[in-house]
Amino acid sequence: xxxxxxxxxxxxxxxxxxxxxxxNYSTTSDRLYWYRQDPxxxxxxxxxxxxxxxxxxxxxxxxxxxxxxRLSTLHITAAVHDLSATxxxxxxxxxxxxxxxxxxxxxxx
Amino acid sequence: NAGxxxxxxxxxxxxxxxxxxxxxxxMNHNYMYWYRQDPxxxxxxxYYSVGAGITDKGEVPNGYNxxxxxxxxxxxxxxxAAPSQTSVYFCASSTGTWGYPxxxxxxxxxxxxxx
Numbered sequence: 001x002x003x004x005x006x007x008x009x010x011x012x013x014x015x016x017x018x019x020x021x022x023x024n025y026s027t028t029s030d031r032l033y034w035y036r037q038d039p040x041x042x043x044x045x046x047x048x049x050x051x052x053x054x055x056x057x058x059x060x061x062x063x064x065x066x067x068x069x070r071l072s073t074l075h076i077t078a079a080v081h082d083l084s085a086t087x088x089x090x091x092x093x094x095x096x097x098x099x100x101x102x103x104x105x106x107x108x109x
Numbered sequence: 110n111a112g113x114x115x116x117x118x119x120x121x122x123x124x125x126x127x128x129x130x131x132x133x134x135x136m137n138h139n140y141m142y143w144y145r146q147d148p149x150x151x152x153x154x155x156y157y158s159v160g161a162g163i164t165d166k167g168e169v170p171n172g173y174n175x176x177x178x179x180x181x182x183x184x185x186x187x188x189x190a191a192p193s194q195t196s197v198y199f200c201a202s203s204t205g206t207w208g209y210p211x212x213x214x215x216x217x218x219x220x221x222x223x224x
Contacts (some may be wrong), residue, residue, distance in 0.1 A: 004151075025160060030209055043152075045212035051116065088151055094208050097142065098168065101152035 002027050004091050006033045006100035013079045013107050021103045023072040023089035032072045033090040034063050037102070043088065046074075110135050112165035115200050121222045123191040130185040130219050132200030138208045140203040141183040142167075143175065145196040146218075152199065158183055159207055190223045197221070 003026040013019055023032070034046040047056045049065035049072060057065050060083065062075045072089055086102045116131045134141065139160045144152040154167030158177040172194060174186040183202075187194060197220050201213040 032211060035213075037151075042215040042217050043201075043213075045214070048212045090152075092210060095157060095165065095210065096167070097154050097157070097210070098136070102149045 001025045002029070002091060002093050002096055002098045004098045004100040005087060006089055006103050008073070009101060009103060011103055011105045015080055015107055015109055016078050016109055018078065019076050021076070021089075021105075023074070023075040023091075024072050024100075025072075025091045027053065028067070028070075029091040029093045032065050033092070034072075034074055034087045035090065037086045037088065039086075040081055044085075072107050076105075079105075081107050081109065082105060112136065113200055113202055113214050115198075115219050117219060119220045120219065121224065122187075122194065122224060124190060124192065126190050127186070127188050128190070130187070130198055130200075130221075132185065132216060133181050133182045134183075134200075134202040134214070135181065136202060136214065137180060139180070139203035140206050140213075140216070141177065141179035141185040142203075142207055143173070143183070143185045144201065145169065145194075145198045146199060147196050155185065155198075187221075192223050195221060195223045 004022045005063040032049045036041040052067040054065045065072045088102045090099045113134045142157045143155040153169045156175040158164045188222045200216040201208045205211045
């Protein structure tokens with residue numbers, strides 16, 4: 001059964017600091033996705049990672065994928081308050097889409 | 110484009126009642142999905158569709174039914190509502206070839222309470 005684990009589940013950061021969110025999954029998968037959710041809102045797509053070694057960057061966020069280790073990371077560089085949100089990774093295997101529990105990120109001044 | 114729309118935004122049901130959650134997209138996406146999100150949790154896939162006339166079960170399909178007669182619409186039917194179905198329901202759509210969906214676009218959600 002495909003399982004997706006994220007850690008940490010809660011993350012409190014100071015502005016300007018760097019940190020990494022980890023996403024582990026249990027079986028081989030076709031694709032890995034990262035989404036952002038603001039409180040009380042819907043989800044917004046951040047990245048789609050298609051193959052081993054894939055790296056994508058947008059602003060202060062960078063995502064990478066290691067399919068051999070079944071691991072994806074979301075790295076935050078020089079955090080700012082606007083990045084405060086919940087971040088989800090999701091893994092697809094033959095149309096079976098599974099989400100992690102989410103990492104609730106709070107960036108403090 | 111309106112993107113993915115969902116109605117209603119909020120609904121309170123009594124135990125045993127039935128209802129249909131509506132979802133529509135105007136992006137001509139072939140994939141459509143229904144998820145539920147319980148408080149403080151990730152999303153769980155209820156049903157998905159890879160195109161009109163084709164639907165399949167996700168991780169938590171019990172108590173729900175879907176149909177997809179057109180590319181645009183993907184309604185979710187709840188029969189005999191139970192308190193365990195209290196949740197926020199999200200509809201999503203994406204492009205992609207079979208087995209390889211692209212990024213999903215999510216609707217605003219429907220908050221359902223069953224009492």
